[in-house]
Amino acid sequence: MAKRQFELNATEMGEFRQAEQQTRDVHELKRLQAVRLYGSRVSMREIVNLVACGESSVRQWVQGYQQNGLGALRSHWRGGNAHKLSQQQRAELRQRLRQYCPLDLHISQGQFWTVSDLRIAVQGWYGVSYHSDDSYLNLLHSSGLSYQRASGSIVRAPAKRRLPNLKLS
Numbered sequence: 255m256a257k258r259q260f261e262l263n264a265t266e267m268g269e270f271r272q273a274e275q276q277t278r279d280v281h282e283l284k285r286l287q288a289v290r291l292y293g294s295r296v297s298m299r300e301i302v303n304l305v306a307c308g309e310s311s312v313r314q315w316v317q318g319y320q321q322n323g324l325g326a327l328r329s330h331w332r333g334g335n336a337h338k339l340s341q342q343q344r345a346e347l348r349q350r351l352r353q354y355c356p357l358d359l360h361i362s363q364g365q366f367w368t369v370s371d372l373r374i375a376v377q378g379w380y381g382v383s384y385h386s387d388d389s390y391l392n393l394l395h396s397s398g399l400s401y402q403r404a405s406g407s408i409v410r411a412p413a414k415r416r417l418p419n420l421k422l423s
Contacts, residue, residue, distance in 0.1 A: 273286050
């Protein structure tokens with residue numbers, strides 16, 4: 255077994271502990287802890303068990319730290335999916351969702367909004383598509399609505415629906 259060449263000194267350990275306390279991102283915390291443990295000579299097996307990651311991830315994070323410092327371990331995700339709609343569009347959507355139900359707009363035969371109904375409405379009104387159903391659930395939640403599961407029956411959706419262009423006063 256090759257001898258580990260990477261070891262953190264007391265100053266670096268302090269920097270890691272401070273960064274761990276300041277971060278609000280669980281993924282960043284995981285990377286910081288894994289590299290700190292590795293630099294503290296904790297066995298790879300223990301690190302993998304404690305941090306719940308793979309050995310290759312730990313090695314990649316250590317290499318990133320060695321090349322670019324703590325910045326390499328920071329999370330650079332900024333949640334851009336939520337910003338596909340402007341604040342004004344989100345406020346308008348909130349009003350539309352409260353004013354209409356899917357049945358009114360001929361989106362579905364339901365009285366309550368489902369993720370699939372909202373997907374069709376957002377695409378029709380704003381030309382926006384989200385990758386995750388969670389994004390649509392967040393839109394429903396931020397509009398003050400609860401999530402309704404679609405019925406168990408399969409309903410074939412028309413290929414393209416044209417939604418009314420509603421003007422808000």
